[in-house]
Amino acid sequence: MIKNNIWRAIINYFFILLIFLAILQFYFFYYLNLGWALLTSFIFALGLGWILFKQVISPLKKMNMVTKAIGQGNLNQELPFYGQKEISQLAQNINDLVRQQKKVLAQITAEKNRIQTILNSMMEGVIALDKQGNILLLNSAVENFLGIAQEAYLGKNILSLIRNYDLERAVKRVLKSEKPITQELQLIYPEPSFYYLKATPLKNQEQEKEGIVILLRNITKEKRLDQMRTEFVANISHELRTPLTSISGFLETLRDGAIDDPAATHRILEIMSKETGRLAKLINDLLHLSKIEERRVVHRWQLVQLKEIINQVAAMFQPQAQQKSLSLTVEMPVELPCVSGDPDLLAQVLTNLVDNAIKYTPPDGHVLIRATTDKDNVQVEVKDTGIGIPPEDLPRVFERFYRVEKARARELGGIGVGLAIVKHIIKAHGGSIKAESIPHQGSAFKVTLPTEKIETEE
Amino acid sequence: MRARGTFEQELTDLQQDILRLASLTEETIYGAVQFLLQQDVAGANQIISGDVLIDKLAQEIEDKCVKLIATQQPIAYDLRLAITSLKFLVSLERMADYAVNIARATLYIYGYPLNRQLMEYTSKMSRVVQQMIKEALDAYVYNDAQRAREMCSLDDEVDFISAKIFQEAVRAMREKTQPQIVIPAVYFLLISRYLERIADHATNIGEEVIFLITGEKRELN
Ligand SMILES: Nc1ncnc2c1ncn2[C@@H]1O[C@H](COP(=O)(O)OP(=O)(O)OP(=O)(O)O)[C@@H](O)[C@H]1O
Numbered sequence: 199m200i201k202n203n204i205w206r207a208i209i210n211y212f213f214i215l216l217i218f219l220a221i222l223q224f225y226f227f228y229y230l231n232l233g234w235a236l237l238t239s240f241i242f243a244l245g246l247g248w249i250l251f252k253q254v255i256s257p258l259k260k261m262n263m264v265t266k267a268i269g270q271g272n273l274n275q276e277l278p279f280y281g282q283k284e285i286s287q288l289a290q291n292i293n294d295l296v297r298q299q300k301k302v303l304a305q306i307t308a309e310k311n312r313i314q315t316i317l318n319s320m321m322e323g324v325i326a327l328d329k330q331g332n333i334l335l336l337n338s339a340v341e342n343f344l345g346i347a348q349e350a351y352l353g354k355n356i357l358s359l360i361r362n363y364d365l366e367r368a369v370k371r372v373l374k375s376e377k378p379i380t381q382e383l384q385l386i387y388p389e390p391s392f393y394y395l396k397a398t399p400l401k402n403q404e405q406e407k408e409g410i411v412i413l414l415r416n417i418t419k420e421k422r423l424d425q426m427r428t429e430f431v432a433n434i435s436h437e438l439r440t441p442l443t444s445i446s447g448f449l450e451t452l453r454d455g456a457i458d459d460p461a462a463t464h465r466i467l468e469i470m471s472k473e474t475g476r477l478a479k480l481i482n483d484l485l486h487l488s489k490i491e492e493r494r495v496v497h498r499w500q501l502v503q504l505k506e507i508i509n510q511v512a513a514m515f516q517p518q519a520q521q522k523s524l525s526l527t528v529e530m531p532v533e534l535p536c537v538s539g540d541p542d543l544l545a546q547v548l549t550n551l552v553d554n555a556i557k558y559t560p561p562d563g564h565v566l567i568r569a570t571t572d573k574d575n576v577q578v579e580v581k582d583t584g585i586g587i588p589p590e591d592l593p594r595v596f597e598r599f600y601r602v603e604k605a606r607a608r609e610l611g612g613i614g615v616g617l618a619i620v621k622h623i624i625k626a627h628g629g630s631i632k633a634e635s636i637p638h639q640g641s642a643f644k645v646t647l648p649t650e651k652i653e654t655e656e
Numbered sequence: 657m658r659a660r661g662t663f664e665q666e667l668t669d670l671q672q673d674i675l676r677l678a679s680l681t682e683e684t685i686y687g688a689v690q691f692l693l694q695q696d697v698a699g700a701n702q703i704i705s706g707d708v709l710i711d712k713l714a715q716e717i718e719d720k721c722v723k724l725i726a727t728q729q730p731i732a733y734d735l736r737l738a739i740t741s742l743k744f745l746v747s748l749e750r751m752a753d754y755a756v757n758i759a760r761a762t763l764y765i766y767g768y769p770l771n772r773q774l775m776e777y778t779s780k781m782s783r784v785v786q787q788m789i790k791e792a793l794d795a796y797v798y799n800d801a802q803r804a805r806e807m808c809s810l811d812d813e814v815d816f817i818s819a820k821i822f823q824e825a826v827r828a829m830r831e832k833t834q835p836q837i838v839i840p841a842v843y844f845l846l847i848s849r850y851l852e853r854i855a856d857h858a859t860n861i862g863e864e865v866i867f868l869i870t871g872e873k874r875e876l877n
């Protein structure tokens with residue numbers, strides 16, 4: 199373009215030169231020789247051209263370059279001032295324009311960053327879709343939920359991002375009806391989880407539909423707790439009903455005449471007292487757990503001889519073990535340091551652990567209570583050769599009401615609070631508990647308690 | 657870019673239809689196994705009745721696809737896309753049918769004592785199979801032939817667990833003390849067969865994805 203213009207200017211120059219020469223010829227025909235005339239005019243024209251170039255063409259060229267760069271998005275450009283007034287004005291205007299543009303852009307960027315930060319700080323997942331259901335935007339919560347990187351999905355259809363029939367149907371419905379909807383959603387990948395979904399139509403200023411915004415809240419935990427609670431109620435009812443049915447059955451028998459037979463009465467009373475005991479234990483366990491959890495237990499802190507407690511508990515379970523042909527053995531050093539704590543609560547810990555070990559070990563197995571000590575701690579381990587706990591359940595057995603394989607535990611009469619109680623008590627004593635297990639080979643629960651005197655924390 | 661804008665749109669729609677059907681199939685398989693492991697009869701019934709929807713959807717997509725091939729006469733990649741879509745349809749529908757079979761088995765074994773080991777193996781096997789389906793479909797979504805190739809190595813694991821299920825079922829049936837165990841053990845054998853067939857179809861889908869992207873036919877594994 200510029201080159202073209204220069205050529206045109208040169209041609210024009212020669213054309214004007216020709217006219218100029220003709221005029222000169224006309225006036226000074228006799229006085230001037232042609233060579234001189236040509237030379238003066240050429241020098242004159244050169245000077246004129248130089249001024250023209252300096253003042254107009256060069257600034258225009260520069261502006262041309264700069265505006266082109268601006269058009270391509272490079273706003274870091276400034277034009278210098280020029281002598282020529284009009285051109286200087288133009289340069290000034292362009293500079294103002296660029297500065298203004300820069301400010302607006304900075305504002306927009308700041309705004310966008312702010313919104314992105316807000317979106318990314320949300321616990322809920324946010325997905326924005328256009329009218330076709332293609333992804334416009336998603337926040338980091340969604341990336342976390344789905345284990346993906348955002349870039350891979352921008353512009354793709356929602357079905358590519360989340361292959362879920364219900365979700366796509368919800369999107370379609372909202373796009374059609376233009377009314378928001380809420381519903382629950384189960385996703386299989388990357389982990390099976392539940393979401394609460396809210397889909398709202400997105401409209402522009404003219405109230406035309408633009409797309410849709412989806413909010414996702416992960417409710418897997420709530421769902422799981424809910425399920426555990428339902429199961430718990432079912433179990434507890436079952437647990438309460440079984441002894442009650444038995445008691446009321448025997449009461450009936452007594453009333454129907456068995457009371458006149460002293461031998462039968464004696465036997466029935468025996469059974470009834472056992473069943474009442476079971477009921478009482480159940481209710482005690484529950485009360486106990488809730489008390490411990492609410493930290494309402496009054497601890498009777500004192501120096502405790504773990505040795506005594508271990509022997510007591512072992513003796514208590516000996517008959518039960520024999521009934522199942524299990525060997526129940528105790529292994530401990532002659533000297534076992536005292537720990538400080540509540541003897542009843544510590545006895546309860548051991549009781550629950552040994553109870554489980556016996557309960558979950560098939561006949562002809564072994565249960566071992568072993569105590570060891572080092573400088574600062576006493577370790578008590580309850581080990582069995584039972585059915586074990588699958589690795590995926592192991593981290594969860596200390597949750598209240600959690601039982602591995604519901605059917606099996608119910609058969610054995612557990613409600614899943616034993617280990618929860620154990621964990622709370624150990625925590626209150628400043629100790630720790632660890633479970634290890636190999637399925638079908640056995641389990642080991644290791645309690646560690648500090649020997650030195652501990653501060654009463656509660 | 658070709659000038660036929662509606663044709664482009666139709667192809668995109670077709671791909672989305674496939675993904676929609678795939679989502680239903682994936683959920684059906686997941687649900688069927690889940691309800692089996694939880695012994696949830698109501699859930700199993702739901703899976704069985706849900707099959708109608710899958711069949712209907714598959715039929716609709718097939719009609720659309722055939723019409724597209726007949727009227728637009730696509731070539732090269734577009735033709736491959738249309739053909740693979742037809743094959744996906746068949747595979748996805750079959751997979752869902754096997755899931756329904758698993759749901760039926762759940763009803764038949766309900767109430768019988770269950771072998772824990774068999775349940776564990778089945779759960780593990782189903783996880784691998786579902787991973788295969790996911791990888792195959794993701795390869796389709798991402799246009800990623802490499803992913804499709806890698807997914808097929810999971811098939812060995814499926815075979816391995818399947819063999820274990822066979823051993824355990826036979827062992828359980830030989831035990832004379834518990835005759836009630838025979839029926840569920842037989843069903844677990846069948847279920848492992850169903851899962852194997854589902855894995856085969858997942859492999860087919862993986863092969864088709866490779867064909868779609870590279871244009872070459874190759875037998876995987
Ligand atoms: N020694 C063990 N061997 C195998 N499984 C165990 C053992 N101890 C605990 N478990 C598993 O952990 C679960 C939780 O145990 P927990 O003691 O809390 O409940 P429970 O024994 O079922 O009921 P309870 O409240 O009557 O003790 C049990 O249901 C059982 O499945």
Ligand SMILES: [Mg+2]
Pocket residue numbers: 550553554612615616617
């Ligand atoms: Mg217990």
